[in-house]
Amino acid sequence: MADYVSNPFRVFWSSAVLAKRALFAWLNPAMWATQLFGMSLFQIAFFVYVATFVNNAEVTVEFVAIGNALQSLAIVSIFAVCNITGEEKNQGTIENLLVSPANRFSVFVGRAMFQIVNGIATVVIAFFYAAFIFNVDFSHANLVGLALVILITTFAMTGFGLMLSSLGLFLRTSMIIANVFLFIGLLVCGVNFPVSYLPAYIQPISYAIPMTYGTEAARMAVSGASLGEMSGTLGLEALVGFLVMIAGYLMFRGFEHLARSRGTLDRF
Amino acid sequence: MPRLRALTASFRHQAAIFWAEPQWIVPNIIAPFVLAMVVLMLFREPSPEALLYAVLGGGMMGMWGNTLYASGFSIQSDRWWGTVDAIFAAPSSLIWIIGGRTIWHALIGIINGFFVLVVAVLIFQMPFVVADMPQFLLAFILTLLSLAALGMLFSAAFVLTRSAQVLTNGLEYPIYVGTGSMFPIALLPFWTNPLSLSLAPTWGIDAIRYAALDGYPHGFSAGYWGDLLALGLLSVFYLTVSIWLYKAVDKRARKTANLMRY
Numbered sequence: 001m002a003d004y005v006s007n008p009f010r011v012f013w014s015s016a017v018l019a020k021r022a023l024f025a026w027l028n029p030a031m032w033a034t035q036l037f038g039m040s041l042f043q044i045a046f047f048v049y050v051a052t053f054v055n056n057a058e059v060t061v062e063f064v065a066i067g068n069a070l071q072s073l074a075i076v077s078i079f080a081v082c083n084i085t086g087e088e089k090n091q092g093t094i095e096n097l098l099v100s101p102a103n104r105f106s107v108f109v110g111r112a113m114f115q116i117v118n119g120i121a122t123v124v125i126a127f128f129y130a131a132f133i134f135n136v137d138f139s140h141a142n143l144v145g146l147a148l149v150i151l152i153t154t155f156a157m158t159g160f161g162l163m164l165s166s167l168g169l170f171l172r173t174s175m176i177i178a179n180v181f182l183f184i185g186l187l188v189c190g191v192n193f194p195v196s197y198l199p200a201y202i203q204p205i206s207y208a209i210p211m212t213y214g215t216e217a218a219r220m221a222v223s224g225a226s227l228g229e230m231s232g233t234l235g236l237e238a239l240v241g242f243l244v245m246i247a248g249y250l251m252f253r254g255f256e257h258l259a260r261s262r263g264t265l266d267r268f
Numbered sequence: 269m270p271r272l273r274a275l276t277a278s279f280r281h282q283a284a285i286f287w288a289e290p291q292w293i294v295p296n297i298i299a300p301f302v303l304a305m306v307v308l309m310l311f312r313e314p315s316p317e318a319l320l321y322a323v324l325g326g327g328m329m330g331m332w333g334n335t336l337y338a339s340g341f342s343i344q345s346d347r348w349w350g351t352v353d354a355i356f357a358a359p360s361s362l363i364w365i366i367g368g369r370t371i372w373h374a375l376i377g378i379i380n381g382f383f384v385l386v387v388a389v390l391i392f393q394m395p396f397v398v399a400d401m402p403q404f405l406l407a408f409i410l411t412l413l414s415l416a417a418l419g420m421l422f423s424a425a426f427v428l429t430r431s432a433q434v435l436t437n438g439l440e441y442p443i444y445v446g447t448g449s450m451f452p453i454a455l456l457p458f459w460t461n462p463l464s465l466s467l468a469p470t471w472g473i474d475a476i477r478y479a480a481l482d483g484y485p486h487g488f489s490a491g492y493w494g495d496l497l498a499l500g501l502l503s504v505f506y507l508t509v510s511i512w513l514y515k516a517v518d519k520r521a522r523k524t525a526n527l528m529r530y
Contacts, residue, residue: 027431027434028431031429031431031434031435032434034434034438035434035437035438038438038442039437039438039441042441042442042444042445043441045441045445046303046441046444046445046450047306049445049450049451049455049456050306050307050310050450050451051310052451052455053450053451053452053455054307054310054311054318056310056311056312059310075437079437090348172289176294179294179298179299180294180298182299183298183299183302183303184298184302186302186303186306187302187305187306187309192306192309192310193306193309193310197309197312198309
């Protein structure tokens, strides 16, 4: 038992398996599939029709469709991951988790693991819609590069979601934060218009979120840029993703300490 | 009278729940606010008409977000709190209880809608001038009531499912797209038009634009009063179906005895 708990990889794996089982214990697989196939379609459609109506020469339908296809990941990587701590609170399991000697990092990254798989599937389906419903031209696309963008963005944004999730330890609910950041990315991450449109004082916030680099790299990949040309943007995205994960872990420990000292751990 | 008492008690109860944690208004404001901002950023230098188009759409979204969350979470929360069977066992029929809650959320929806309008106008520092204020307010209130009627219809169906939360999240964008909240529905594929026109808020937002914009170029041929007539008829239809649905749901829930499962 002690060996098991002290092995972070085992803890990670059992946490991942448990999270997947717990999800499908309450969520009907058909409903999950509906969400997987439906949400990105309507999100892309909304912004594509808005862009068509606005008729801004700089913001083409292709620009918006690619941005939203990648950003559709947010419902999984931000909303679902951010709510991990909140759901543990709701179900009364957070105290048991935190008094166990298991490595925190392994437990919570493990909890997010299924959402990484879910996120990749969501984005792949969204790009399929971009190509076949919204007529984005993929004939010159660097598909390996695009796959790499999806992979790195999913991991980086899950790290971002975990960072936000740590707030859920201290606050009564993580749902509010999850909702705010689910939508804020549409405004600040270059999803629907170039980041340069934003006031200068907001742009640093944009570049602190991995999605901003992801949308830029995805557009490069669809226009046929080589991996070498994309490497700078992807490298920055991976770095920001790594930094937010470290920040998330530190925040988690900090908020855990705060919640314990103020007795707010089971408040929801 | 007992029905009215149940309605007002449910209204007061919902108000108490809201004031216990008023931060829940944030999620319903943030989505329409951000979406309205995105549209205004896309316009770059929005004309007064474009500004009105975006903020009115945002206001409508604010009201819909609130109504949808209210209907989706209404019974789901009771499941979590273990109070759903008590509600079903009460002698008042379910529709009056949900009705009281919906009226409360409709009131909050007005605040949501106006908040989006006011903040968007303050940020872009343009005067919010509507062509015909009385007609605008009438269309605004009736659109809100039509959203509440649509919410009632959905909430009846949500009683039966454990996945109300997922459905709630998933129904935001389809309504934004289907009602043409931010663009004329003429841009949508032709085959989707019957679906759009079967949604009362589609007529409501068109009526709001008729009242707000001088010489509104994309309006339905029905005109302002025709829009309100269609909105009224559809809302009555939604309410009629939801009354029938609530009875059916009540019967089914008692028969299958799995109401508490979540």
